[in-house]
Amino acid sequence: MASTASTAAVADGLGEILSQSVHARLFPAHLEPVPELNELYELELAFYESQVLSDHEIIRNGAYFARVGDILTRHFLMCSGEPVRLPQYSSSRLRSFFQTKQFKTGYATHGLFPYRGKFHPQMIKGLINVMGLKPGETVVDPMMGSGTVLIEACLMGVRSIGIDASPFCRFMAQAKLDGLRVPLAPIRAALKHAESVFTYFTGLAGHPRPGSKARFEDYVGDLFSGAPASEPGQRRSPPEGRLPKGCDDALTHNFLLLAYLDSAGYSERSTRRPPYEQFRAVLERYVFVADKIQRILAGTEKELGDAQALEGDARKLPIEDSSVEGIIFSPPYSFAIDYLDNDSFHLGFLGVDLSRLRQSMIGLRGRTLREKFELYKADMNQVLSECARVLRPGRVCTIVVGTNNNQLSKILDVPPEEVRGIEEVLTQLGGHHALHLVRKMGRQITGMANTMRNEFILMLQRA
Numbered sequence: 001m002a003s004t005a006s007t008a009a010v011a012d013g014l015g016e017i018l019s020q021s022v023h024a025r026l027f028p029a030h031l032e033p034v035p036e037l038n039e040l041y042e043l044e045l046a047f048y049e050s051q052v053l054s055d056h057e058i059i060r061n062g063a064y065f066a067r068v069g070d071i072l073t074r075h076f077l078m079c080s081g082e083p084v085r086l087p088q089y090s091s092s093r094l095r096s097f098f099q100t101k102q103f104k105t106g107y108a109t110h111g112l113f114p115y116r117g118k119f120h121p122q123m124i125k126g127l128i129n130v131m132g133l134k135p136g137e138t139v140v141d142p143m144m145g146s147g148t149v150l151i152e153a154c155l156m157g158v159r160s161i162g163i164d165a166s167p168f169c170r171f172m173a174q175a176k177l178d179g180l181r182v183p184l185a186p187i188r189a190a191l192k193h194a195e196s197v198f199t200y201f202t203g204l205a206g207h208p209r210p211g212s213k214a215r216f217e218d219y220v221g222d223l224f225s226g227a228p229a230s231e232p233g234q235r236r237s238p239p240e241g242r243l244p245k246g247c248d249d250a251l252t253h254n255f256l257l258l259a260y261l262d263s264a265g266y267s268e269r270s271t272r273r274p275p276y277e278q279f280r281a282v283l284e285r286y287v288f289v290a291d292k293i294q295r296i297l298a299g300t301e302k303e304l305g306d307a308q309a310l311e312g313d314a315r316k317l318p319i320e321d322s323s324v325e326g327i328i329f330s331p332p333y334s335f336a337i338d339y340l341d342n343d344s345f346h347l348g349f350l351g352v353d354l355s356r357l358r359q360s361m362i363g364l365r366g367r368t369l370r371e372k373f374e375l376y377k378a379d380m381n382q383v384l385s386e387c388a389r390v391l392r393p394g395r396v397c398t399i400v401v402g403t404n405n406n407q408l409s410k411i412l413d414v415p416p417e418e419v420r421g422i423e424e425v426l427t428q429l430g431g432h433h434a435l436h437l438v439r440k441m442g443r444q445i446t447g448m449a450n451t452m453r454n455e456f457i458l459m460l461q462r463a
């Protein structure tokens with residue numbers, strides 16, 4: 001008898017347990033998470049956001065919530081394409097948007113240019129929040145790549161400084177930031193006269209060779225050498241073709257040039273479309289993206305954070321001691337991506353001496369893989385020492401890093417179970433510089449499973 005009664009009690013309790021979603025247990029009822037909140041690290045970041053942000057801050061800067069009470073968050077509106085300033089309403093279009101998947105990457109200018117190994121913008125927004133960064137404070141990305149941290153910080157009203165050894169990254173990050181405020185009339189005119197604009201850029205920077213996968217040695221570009229990214233390049237020869245009126249100010253020119261380089265990169269890799277058609281299609285997307293994000297941000301431009309994209313070396317940061325409130329970066333990983341090889345086409349256009357640049361690129365120095373790994377550790381030790389120097393005490397440096405222990409086991413000639421992953425190496429190096437691990441989260445890598453197995457988010461706090 002007794003056992004039947006307790007079975008019934010368990011069955012009753014079970015119904016109650018199963019009827020409540022994990023979301024309902026984690027978050028207060030008035031916070032509605034975005035759909036597609038599936039990965040554990042995302043749930044964790046969403047949970048921390050709900051703990052450290054006020055309702056007002058979640059509406060303004062939260063990464064993982066769609067609604068606070070009746071109010072839709074900026075992140076939701078930005079992803080759905082609705083202006084953030086207008087009175088909010090709940091149209092069926094917005095409701096159906098809840099079903100789609102654009103919350104992670106498909107907003108602002110993040111989607112421009114297919115830079116390999118770039119961050120998930122939504123994750124960066126979440127990290128900026130849980131690291132306690134507030135509008136007006138400064139976050140640094142000492143290896144900014146395509147500038148994801150800078151764009152996200154800018155949208156959140158947080159100041160940012162990004163540094164990269166590659167002049168092409170500086171150019172790309174700046175042009176993507178410029179997309180948030182590039183004048184729209186000239187770029188629309190450029191799209192209307194795309195053929196002439198294409199001819200202009202082929203004259204300025206060279207014609208792509210479809211399917212050639214050309215390497216740097218094939219180009220003898222002297223374009224932009226030494227010129228800051230905010231200035232239009234010196235012309236190699238007077239281009240034919242013409243830019244429409246208003247397109248030769250630095251902002252517009254460089255935005256269009258990024259679209260050209262993006263399309264030329266595609267054309268070099270594939271012959272699916274002739275180069276001009278490829279350029280037109282890419283430019284159309286660039287104009288669409290700039291137009292959309294500026295419509296969304298209309299009236300809130302003053303709330304954007306200042307961003308500086310610089311060329312430099314993460315081992316010697318041009319930043320004062322104890323002056324910044326947060327650092328986020330993802331180091332290159334020598335065995336996965338050769339960034340110089342990948343970008344050789346674009347770096348060639350910019351007139352960069354690749355063999356010299358290779359000397360300052362972390363992960364690429366050294367001849368054998370073993371030697372590369374040793375130099376990588378020495379370089380990362382310097383980077384972490386610089387991070388500790390510029391970060392204010394008590395604040396957080398977050399590193400997002402992938403590792404593949406099977407590969408490391410072969411390189412180091414030790415059994416896989418004895419290999420220390422890159423994340424452990426960096427955690428230990430951080431500890432030598434008073435950067436102590438406070439949180440470690442794991443993340444599955446979907447796109448690069450062959451070379452990278454696991455990715456980690458390491459949050460190190462400055463003592």
Ligand SMILES: C[S@@+](CC[C@H](N)C(=O)[O-])C[C@H]1O[C@@H](n2cnc3c(N)ncnc32)[C@H](O)[C@@H]1O
Nearest residue numbers: 118119143145146148164165313314332361362
């Ligand atoms: C994993 S990528 C960063 C991608 C970036 N998180 C994004 O969202 O696009 C690593 C970057 O480190 C840069 N890098 C390599 N060596 C460097 C150095 N010594 N100083 C600064 N940046 C460096 C590479 O050019 C590359 O862009």
